[in-house]
Amino acid sequence: MTPIFVAIFLLGLSSQMATAANFTLVYEWPDKWECECPSEANSTKVLSIESSNPGYIDPQFMAVYGSRIFIILEKHVGIPVSLVSLPTSSASPAPPKLTPFPSWDMHGNDGDCDKIESSRGLEVDSVxxxxxxxxxxxxxxxxxxxxxxxxxxxQTKLIHRFPFYGHLNDLVLDETPNGTFAYITRWFEQNIVVFSLERNQSWTVDTPGIMFFSIAISPMNQEPRQLYLGGWNSKGLYSISVAALRNGTLTANPKLIGNWTTSKSxxxxxxxxxxxxxxxWYKNYVKSWNTSQPFLERRFIKVGRHQYKMSFSLNI
Structure with missing residues (x-):
């Protein structure tokens, strides 16, 4: 059978090691995922998510912390929760069942405003x-x-409500001595969103003519930090100075670094x-670029079959 999902972890790789990394298959689900979800009678049951329609099972984002992996699933009809967890390793040869995270009770459907309705980006901060x-x-x-x-x-806390709904995609965190900021991409929108934790305020930063989807941020020890953004409607890779975003700018003019050669990020x-x-999109590999050098993409890892979307995470 064709496996429906493979978990891949990139463990604190240096740029010198990146092209020579070795990977180990951790889990493989041959034909279905199983989720330990309570029934209506509040007793635990195992919900099988079959792989007869591979596009139905749609892992979006991953994060790793300690001995746990966190995965966001697209909230298709029949998928009861959008955020699940599983262990990084298991003594059993069988792949583990997915567990609603942080709990089954914290997940809701449309209209459960004080519950998790439709998860997207994941990021673990320094604490x-x-x-x-x-x-x-x-x-x-x-x-x-x-x-x-x-x-x-x-412990779970709703820390901010935006004055809009929908189109959020991914986020990165910027932890500074003066506060923590989140930078967020929104598909179909010619802007990014900035959120200040200490002020509990968010605002949009216009990026005229450019829509973004993927996002990354340069390391904390490399000031001035740069935000890297992948185009939603192009193969372009762009950058924005983080200092301007911290200072509350409402319009940014992203700098084009280069274009990925094969597909949109x-x-x-x-x-x-x-x-x-x-x-x-629609590629079965990950590419890398050492940002201290002129833009030059390198093939980092390729998996064995075509991927509609491939999710991966860094554990550093």
Missing amino acids: GKLWVLDNGSSKCNYSKIWSIDLANND YRMLMDKHGTLFSAF
Whole structure:
């Protein structure tokens, strides 16, 4: 059978090691995923998500912290939750069942405004809090950001409501001595969103004529930091100075770095050494670029079959 999903982890790779990395298959689900979800009678049951329609099973984002992996699933009809967890390793040869995260009770359908309705980007901050975007619903009329304290019994907090709903895609975090900022991409929109945790305020920064989808940020020890953005409607890779975003600018003029040669960027991540990794729409590989050098993409890893979207995460 064709496996429906493979978990891949990039473990703190330096730019020198990136092209020579070895990968190990951690889990493989031959024909279905199973989710331990409560039934209506509130007793645990195993929900099987069959792989007869591969596009139906749609992992969007991954994050790793400690001994756990967190995965966002597209909230198709029949998919009961959009955020799940599983262990990074298991003594059993069988692949683990997915567990609703942080709990089954924290997930809701359209109109459950104080619950997680439709998750998107994931990011773990320096103190072990998992940030989760939530596109919300038209019934609630706003999108959200959640914070889940992974180091403190997964305490969950709704930290911000946006004055709009929908179209949130991915985020990166910028932790500074003066506060923490989140930078967020929105598909179909010619802007990005900035959120200040300390002020509990968000604002849009116009990017006239350019829509973005993927996003990454240069390492904390490489000031002035740069935001890297992949085009939604082009193969372009762009950058924006983070300093301007911190200072509250409402319009940015992204700098074009170059164009990916094969496809539009779907997901981007940056390691602590300044190497940018990107996965692409309808491609079965990840490419990398050492941002300290002129733009030159390199093939990093290729998986064995075609991927509509390939999710991956850094554990550093």
